[in-house]
Amino acid sequence: MHAEQPVRPGRAKRLPRAVRERQIMDAAVDVFSRLGFHAASMDEISEVAGISKPMxxxxxxxxxxxxxTCIRREATRMMEAIANGVEAEEPPDVQLWSGLRAFFGFVGENRASWQVLHxxxxxxxxxxxxxLADMRGRAISLVxxxxxHSSDFTNVPRAGDKEAESLAAALVGAGESLADWWxxxxxxxxGVVAARLMNLVWMGFGDLVAGDVWHPPSRRTGQESGREPGPEKEATS
Amino acid sequence: MHAEQPVRPGRAKRLPRAVRERQIMDAAVDVFSRLGFHAASMDEISEVAGISKPMxxxxxxxxxxxxxTCIRREATRMMEAIANGVEAEEPPDVQLWSGLRAFFGFVGENRASWQVLHxxxxxxxxxxxxxLADMRGRAISLVxxxxxHSSDFTNVPRAGDKEAESLAAALVGAGESLADWWxxxxxxxxGVVAARLMNLVWMGFGDLVAGDVWHPPSRRTGQESGREPGPEKEATS
DNA sequence: CGCCTTACCTACTCGCCAGTAGGCTTACCT
DNA sequence: AGGTAAGCCTACTGGCGAGTAGGTAAGGCG
Incomplete structure (x- = not known):
């Protein structure tokens, strides 16, 4: 119908390298996200990109x-999207909230990227x-x-860094998982999904830094190791 | 050294089928957990199992x-381990706590299983x-x-099922992620790791069902969509 | 002891896919 | 125009790994 088709069948229009590279990367992210690394074939990627394998x-x-390269590019895009949404001067809860919004916003608009990354x-x-672990680690450290920092505002004995890290890992994981569910x-x-997670984790953590700790009703405490679950390093109240 | 070696090199001792099957499954879980499905080869699995490929x-x-089969077996083992740790008559928070303990206990003692599953x-x-999604779905529904159920004890407008499901997804994800970190x-x-997650999520959720909702300080609320993050279906306070 | 069933093996085939050799074409530059 | 470099291709190789054909030992049972 159109006279748009290339002069020779199977011959793509000549394009500058930078443009082709972008096309290829987009195709690669698409295919990798659908099939996974091993199942994806270079043949398919080249086909989706509209060029031949040697290219x-x-x-x-x-x-x-x-x-x-795909991972690096998508990871960078995501980290930048989040960084752009957060103001360093804001109080911690607002920073977290902004970060969550930016994160879910990015995932919603870049599903393939998220699949590849996660x-x-x-x-x-x-x-x-x-x-990937590197980027993930940076996110966890940030959180x-x-x-x-937010526990510095309180007069609580101050949780150890290890503890903060593990909580951050849990939080990041909750975000990832909720993104998948979404x-x-x-x-x-x-926004709604982000708000939900914000409520869950922040209100929970808010109580923690206030020294408020959940405690099992003191009957048959130990079921397999007899450890007290509640107070660890925090005040034994 | 020992005279234990088979009569002919490369000939395994003759064993009843059920026993061999267990050996093979164990080897398969091991190899799959280390290499992933695609990268794992049947040759390697058979080698680890101590038999030849046709078997x-x-x-x-x-x-x-x-x-x-591996997935099914390990998933069943894990769900049983958790079910064994939880008493249906206990109050919700205790049930959750028991479940978390059982979960982390299982992961700690069956790292390969966890790798394969997760x-x-x-x-x-x-x-x-x-x-896998099926089992995961069952876990989420449970939570x-x-x-x-626990919000039935309060006089809060009662969150929708969808909301509970998404929170449960976040919680399960937090558990998975924390397990990886661990x-x-x-x-x-x-026990310590489990307790930490318990504090994070329960204290947070406890505040939610009490109608307590985090709210952004009312200045420049909207940063990209202008949505109110706090109250969704819950009381607008 | 001999027979047969079950357990087990070596040694292949065959397809798929990463990666390459070598040649054609089109746009830009002078 | 005509040279030349950058873009693009078809058509191969080579290896790896899933799955199989066909044969060998070993324990049970009459």
Whole structure:
């Protein structure tokens, strides 16, 4: 119909390298997110990108390099999106809230990116997981710093750094998991989901820094190790 | 050294089928947990199991069947471990606490199982993810029911089921993520980690069902969508 | 003891996919 | 225009790994 088709069948229009590289990366993220690293084939990626396989190798190197580049690009995009949403001068709870909003906003608009980052990257044991774990670690440290900082405002004995880190890990994990759930239940807007998580974790943590600790009703405390669950390093009240 | 070695090199001692099947499954879980589904080869599994490849196929069918069987077995073991730790008559918070303890206890003693379940299964798009998502879904429903039930004790407008489900998803995700973190930081006993998560989520949820909702300080509320984060369906205070 | 069933093996086939050799074409530059 | 470099291709190789064919030992049982 259109005279748009290339002069020779199977010959793509000539484009500057930078543009092609973007196309290829987009295609790669798409395919990797749908199939995972191993199941994705370079043939399919090249097909989706609208070019032939040797171009892939000419521009982006091996399959592993391509994948690593995808992870790096998407991770950077996400971290920037979050950083742009947070003001360093705000009080901790507001910072956390802004971060959550930015995070869920990004996931909602970049589902493929999120799939690649969260599922694929973490399950491949190679240098990818490293790359990914690095970014994840930065996110956790950020949250941990926020937690430690916010507990400075109180006169509580101050939780250890390890403890803050583990709580931050739990929080980040809750965010990831909730994002996954959201992808399967997309009827609600990002803000609502973010708010829900904010309420869950902040109100919980708010009570913790106030020294308020949940305690099991003191009957048959120990079921398998006899440890007291409530007070660890905090005030034994 | 020992005269234990089989009569012919490369010939395994003859064993009844049930025993071999267990050996093979154990080997498979081990290899799958270390390498992931695709990277794991049937050759390696058979080697670890101490038998030859055709036995794998004779007893456990194809690679996919084998993997699915692994997932099912480990998932069942884990759900049973948790169910055994929880008494249905206890109040909700105690049930949750018992469940968390049982969960972290299981993970601590079955790291390979956990790896297979959490990382590998969820990232393969086949019928496995289904199997796994099913179990995960059951866990989430369980927690969600707990949450809904516990809010029945209060006179709060009662959160919707969808909301409870999403909170449960966040909670389960927090648990999974914290378990991963724990595997990298194994210096603390299971009970302490479980207690930490219990404090985080329960104290937080406790405030929620009491109608207590975090609210942003009312200045420049909207940063990207102008949505009020705090009250959704709950009391507008 | 001999027979047969069950457990077990070695040694292949076959398809898929990462990666490459070598050649054609089109746009820009002078 | 015509040279040349950058973009693009078809068509292969080579290896790895799933799955199988066909044969060998070993324990039970008459």
């Amino acid at each position: 892939l190798y000419a521009y982006l190197g091996s399959k592993e390099e391509l994948f690593a 599922r694929q990257a973490s399950s491949q044991g190679g240098p990818f997981a490293e790359e 941990a710093a926020l937690l430690v 992808l399967d239940n997309p009827q609600e807007p990002a | 794998l196929y004779a007893y456990l069918g194809s690679k996919e069947e084998l993997f699915a 990382r590998q299964a969820s990232s393969q798009g086949g019928p496995f993810a289904e199997e 969600a029911a707990l949450l809904v 595997l990298d930081n194994p210096q603390e006993p299971a």
